[in-house]
Amino acid sequence: MWRGVLLALLSSLGAAGASAAEQPVALSPLDAYAEAAATTILAEQNCPRTHLKAGRLTTLRLAAKVVPAQEAALEAKLRSRATELRQRLAADGQATWCDAAYDAFGPAGTVARDVLTR
Structure with a gap:
């Protein structure tokens, strides 16, 4: 589930990802941010002792280059992804x-590091 997010976040940050043969359908940066935001917000709400680092989530939003014209689309994506x-x-x-979310977004996150903390 979070591999596509990783690839999209890496590409939006300009880092090298997996080879083309290994890549699943890549998410757009907006979709990747919606995935990360929905996951980490729900983790904070549903996982004991798990907290969201808002500054790190903001960094992901900036990396996704969300512009004001995308706000309505982002809101719809967040609702859909949260469901x-x-x-x-x-x-x-x-x-x-919760363990999967923490593995993806915790201190050693496989998708993005230090967005969640315990």
Whole structure:
């Protein structure tokens, strides 16, 4: 789930990602930011002792280059993504989902580091 986010965030930051043969359909920077924001906000709300570092999330937003004209689209993407993530949270269970979110966005994050803390 978060591999595509990683690739989109890396590309938006100008870093090298996986080879073209390894890449799944890449998310746009706006989609990647919506994924990261929805995941980390829900993690803070649903995972015990997990806190969102707003400054780090802002850094991801800046990297995604969200402009005012994209605000309505971003809001729709955030709502849609949050709905999907709540369903995944219910299906996977809190402990599993929270661990995955922390692995993706915690201090050693596989998607983005230090967005979540415990």
